[in-house]
Amino acid sequence: MPGQTDLTSAKNNKNDEFYTQLSDIEKELRYYKKHFEDKVVFCNCDDPFESNFFRYFVLNFNRLKLKKLICTCYVTSPVLGQQLSLFDVVGGGEENKNKPYKAVVTKVYDATGDGSIDMFDVAELFKNGENELSELKGDGDFRSEEYIELHESSDRVVTNPPFSLFREYIAQLMKYKKKFLVIGNINCITYKEIFPLLMNNEVWLGNGMGRWISGFIVPDTYELYGTEAEINDKGQRIVATNNCLWLTNLDIKKRHEELILIKRYSPEEYPKYDNYDAIEVGKTNDIPCDYPGVMGVPITFLDKYSPDQFEIIGMGCGWNGNSPLVIRKYPQKQRQIDKKGKETIVGKLNDGTPLIRIDREQIKGTYYEVDGNCYIRTYGRVLIRNKHPEERKSEK
Numbered sequence: 001m002p003g004q005t006d007l008t009s010a011k012n013n014k015n016d017e018f019y020t021q022l023s024d025i026e027k028e029l030r031y032y033k034k035h036f037e038d039k040v041v042f043c044n045c046d047d048p049f050e051s052n053f054f055r056y057f058v059l060n061f062n063r064l065k066l067k068k069l070i071c072t073c074y075v076t077s078p079v080l081g082q083q084l085s086l087f088d089v090v091g092g093g094e095e096n097k098n099k100p101y102k103a104v105v106t107k108v109y110d111a112t113g114d115g116s117i118d119m120f121d122v123a124e125l126f127k128n129g130e131n132e133l134s135e136l137k138g139d140g141d142f143r144s145e146e147y148i149e150l151h152e153s154s155d156r157v158v159t160n161p162p163f164s165l166f167r168e169y170i171a172q173l174m175k176y177k178k179k180f181l182v183i184g185n186i187n188c189i190t191y192k193e194i195f196p197l198l199m200n201n202e203v204w205l206g207n208g209m210g211r212w213i214s215g216f217i218v219p220d221t222y223e224l225y226g227t228e229a230e231i232n233d234k235g236q237r238i239v240a241t242n243n244c245l246w247l248t249n250l251d252i253k254k255r256h257e258e259l260i261l262i263k264r265y266s267p268e269e270y271p272k273y274d275n276y277d278a279i280e281v282g283k284t285n286d287i288p289c290d291y292p293g294v295m296g297v298p299i300t301f302l303d304k305y306s307p308d309q310f311e312i313i314g315m316g317c318g319w320n321g322n323s324p325l326v327i328r329k330y331p332q333k334q335r336q337i338d339k340k341g342k343e344t345i346v347g348k349l350n351d352g353t354p355l356i357r358i359d360r361e362q363i364k365g366t367y368y369e370v371d372g373n374c375y376i377r378t379y380g381r382v383l384i385r386n387k388h389p390e391e392r393k394s395e396k
């Protein structure tokens with residue numbers, strides 16, 4: 001029987017085969033036009049026969065004034081055949097179907113002479129050799145040498161990479177100092193390897209997250225859970241995960257729009273953490289306009305974050321127990337009492353998650369007891385500071 005880890009990794013690997021819809025790519029890419037003029041774009045986890053990233057860039061090649069588009073894939077994906085397949089148009093034997101390809105596009109025009117530019121023109125330009133379509137020497141793994149060479153010769157990397165290799169994938173982009181726009185899971189904000197990049201303003205969130213990405217095309221082999229998937233008018237199976245975001249290091253206007261803050265600080269409404277010198281702000285919209293110190297906010301705050309307005313100080317979450325921001329440690333054995341009253345001895349109060357000390361009468365769910373004091377753990381919090389807080393109104 002598979003263990004929990006096997007099941008988790010199977011689920012993660014399955015997300016490696018979530019294909020992006022053209023409408024979602026168009027919706028986000030609308031805000032980046034200026035970043036593409038005269039640039040070499042590399043879609044590097046994208047089967048040129050079926051990726052909507054390839055389709056987007058090739059059909060907008062002239063409008064974006066691209067210099068070159070390079071597109072490679074790893075292995076033929078299970079959604080092959082659900083979309084207009086260039087393979088069928090360009091031709092080739094059955095034996096070629098499962099091979100990884102590289103497409104290099106330097107021109108796009110009305111090659112079929114039918115008065116418009118579509119995927120048939122793109123296919124024609126491959127067929128007549130004006131653009132290049134060739135088999136990769138290796139398997140198209142993004143860590144391979146062949147791939148890294150292509151990577152180095154490109155100016156922009158845009159794709160939805162395999163979820164299970166996301167940390168490694170971003171590390172490689174950073175190593176080669178690439179400008180990129182990619183899709184990731186919202187939880188990547190809390191990854192030990194990704195959060196420091198966000199904190200140091202080396203990467204940031206794109207225009208939208210969660211429902212902004214309406215859903216992914218999944219292979220027929222994907223098991224449907226409850227009502228999470230539906231079939232669209234093209235017969236494709238769509239899963240609305242609502243848990244993804246765009247991650248980028250290309251500047252966008254939204255990043256310079258400041259949040260309008262209407263609330264004011266009061267110690268009653270914003271409790272102090274017991275283990276950080278910071279206050280708890282449970283909702284981004286409730287950030288007080290006049291608090292000059294450190295505040296803990298939900299990770300979704302980063303969707304509204306402008307470095308002109310706030311400074312990110314750190315992350316309060318389960319891997320950051322040794323952070324210099326942690327001001328208190330607790331005895332190793334702590335009593336955890338769940339909402340049914342079941343007691344367990346735990347050690348997690350020292351893991352870096354912000355804690356709020358509460359009165360016994362206020363307890364509603366799971367809490368922790370140490371030396372007669374009661375605590376609740378918050379969710380992971382981004383620790384921020386307002387760069388120009390309003391002046392506090394004097395207390396009467």
Ligand SMILES: C[S@@+](CC[C@H](N)C(=O)[O-])C[C@H]1O[C@@H](n2cnc3c(N)ncnc32)[C@H](O)[C@@H]1O
Nearest residue numbers: 016017018019020045074140141142160161162
């Ligand atoms: C989440 S899917 C997205 C596909 C496409 N970028 C899109 O958005 O429609 C990730 C893709 O990465 C491919 N992939 C998995 N492991 C890879 C690796 N080691 N190197 C390159 N690509 C890989 C998968 O086959 C899959 O096609």
